[in-house]
Amino acid sequence: MNRFQYARPETVAEAVALLEEYGDDARLLAGGTDLVIELRNRWVEPKVVIDLKHIPELTPSITVRDDVLSISASTVMTDIAEDELVQRHFPALVEAAVVVGSVQIRARATLAGNICNGSPAADTSPPLLVYDAVVVIAGPEGTRRTPVDDFIVGPGKTSLGRGELVTAVELPIPQRPFGAAYTRLTRRRGTDLASITLCCGVDTDGHTRLAYGSVGPRAFLEIDDTGTLADPSVSIEEKVAPLDQLFHRASPSPKSLRASPDYRLAMLRVLGARALETALGRLTKEQV
């Protein structure tokens, strides 16, 4: 690791000021499960590492206010998976949080860090897209909110500007029955990066939200309002074609060692159908 200064701001304003001053020479530290590897391998050589864990408003917390669930920036995957409110309202996010890395990684890795790191294979991106999450960003101009779909840009890229940092991720609690499920494809059980990440959500008005990742530069959200996919009386065979259309943006890399493009595309349909069935099953249960 190169030598760097370690900063431990106690307010968001201090952190923003440091980011503004150092720009690309600063790196934010939340869980560190990506950053410490990058530091050790000298993929990044910052002048300053800014530890966010001593800022009171960013310490781990999951709260609900005005039907919006807010997850603070240093909340880790284990906190999310264990939280009763998240379990009740956002089961697909729990399903994604519990498969990130291993127990050790989940005790350390944050949700905010997962999306800021910008991996196309980030497990939490698809559920956040399906649940219409909003990213809360602090910066020199104050606080702004942006849909997660606009926040995610591409590999290692987000819409964060100079001096900006994520303070929380907000999820609107569905006010009408909504069933959602997350699933992924890996080479083996246990610790592995996903070859496909996929989340599907359905409501009773015929809307289907489907998000998939690890088959292109970022996770994509597709919305189907035809009612066919969300109709439990339509057979899964009849849904294959409309489902396939939702995957039009999939462009898996032939260079990846994890899975070939053909395999990923074939499995995308399988996982899509599975997640849709599970989501519909959950929707039916919600209505009982």
Place this chain on the structure above:
Amino acid sequence: MNETLTINTTINGRSRSIEVEVNHTLLDVLRDEVDLTGTKECCVVGECGACTVIIDGRPMNSCLMLAVEIDGSEVTTVEGLEIHGELNVLQASFLDESAAQCGFCIPGQLMSATALLHDNPDPTVEQVQEGLAGNLCRCAGYEQITKAVLAAAKEAMR
């Protein structure tokens, strides 16, 4: 801002005040400064779990943390498991089941198993496998390791 920092932490029940380089990992400091070499360095990317320690009740990879991050925390390493110089139930169970072959992964396996049994004193086979999925054993002694954890759980509940 600092290049070195004095941190206050409790390691294996003993309060310590340590001056650390801010670019040193917890693993480096445990092994090289505190002289607790039971915690092993192996993959240094958070995949193998040989460096696992318990911090404030949760197992974590000490290779993926800066030492400054444990300021104010309680750390348990494999050296903290023994009770008055005797192996604890889990350690004895690893010995009884011949769970250690080359032994290099065992400190990490023990720490993950300790955290698992603390949260879930009566785990199923699947729960043990999931709890220890972040700990690789290149000797592939998984059967014996799983058996040892289950046997320790049984023993502790007697």
